Amino acid sequence: MVDMTRNEASVIDESRFSVRRTIRIAASVEKVWQAITDPEHFSKWFGRIAFDGAGVGARGSITVEGFGVIPMRIEAIDEPRSISYRWGADDAAGAPKAEVDEHSTVFTFTLEPVADGTQLTVVETGFERTSDPSANLDSHRRGWDEELDKLVALLESGA
Numbered sequence: 001m002v003d004m005t006r007n008e009a010s011v012i013d014e015s016r017f018s019v020r021r022t023i024r025i026a027a028s029v030e031k032v033w034q035a036i037t038d039p040e041h042f043s044k045w046f047g048r049i050a051f052d053g054a055g056v057g058a059r060g061s062i063t064v065e066g067f068g069v070i071p072m073r074i075e076a077i078d079e080p081r082s083i084s085y086r087w088g089a090d091d092a093a094g095a096p097k098a099e100v101d102e103h104s105t106v107f108t109f110t111l112e113p114v115a116d117g118t119q120l121t122v123v124e125t126g127f128e129r130t131s132d133p134s135a136n137l138d139s140h141r142r143g144w145d146e147e148l149d150k151l152v153a154l155l156e157s158g159a
Helices: 029-037 039-045 133-156
Strands: 011-013 018-025 048-051 059-064 068-078 082-087 105-114 117-125
Touching: 011 133, 018 133, 029 039, 029 105, 029 117, 029 133, 039 048, 039 133, 048 068, 117 133
Parallel strands: none
Antiparallel strands: 011 018, 018 117, 048 059, 059 068, 068 082, 082 105, 105 117
16 A cells, blocks of 8 residues: 555635645656646546647647536646646536636646655635536535545556
C-alpha cells in the first residue's frame, strides 16, 4: 500500500469568490504537468477530456460523471509552471452549456518544485458570475478535494 501524501482541504475565499487548494505530490514537476495538461493523463483522474489543440484558445470539453459534458477552453499556459482553463461548470444552472460563456469560471494550476516532489496549487475564480455563487463555491470546494486526492493517488502509485 502506498503511503499517500496528506494534504489540507480546499478553502473558500468568499470576498474573492474563489476556491484554492495547495497540495504536495511525491512526483516530479514533469509528471504532474503531464497529468494536468495531457488529455490522456488528465482523463485518468478527473474526467474524460478532449481538446481541438494544445495551445491557448484550444476548445474542448470534459465529461464528468454526474455532471455530463462541460465545455472548456485553454486560457493561458506558462509551461511547466502554470496552465489556466475556463469551463462552464455552473452546477446550479442545470444543464451544461455548449460553450463557455459569461457565467464560466477559470481554474489555474500552478506547479512549484519542492524537495520531495511538486507543490500544486489550484485556484478557481469567477464564481460571482455564476447563477448561485454560494452553492457553486461549496460544490467546487468539495470537488477539488475529491479530484486532487485522485491525482495524488494516481501519481504516487507510480501510474
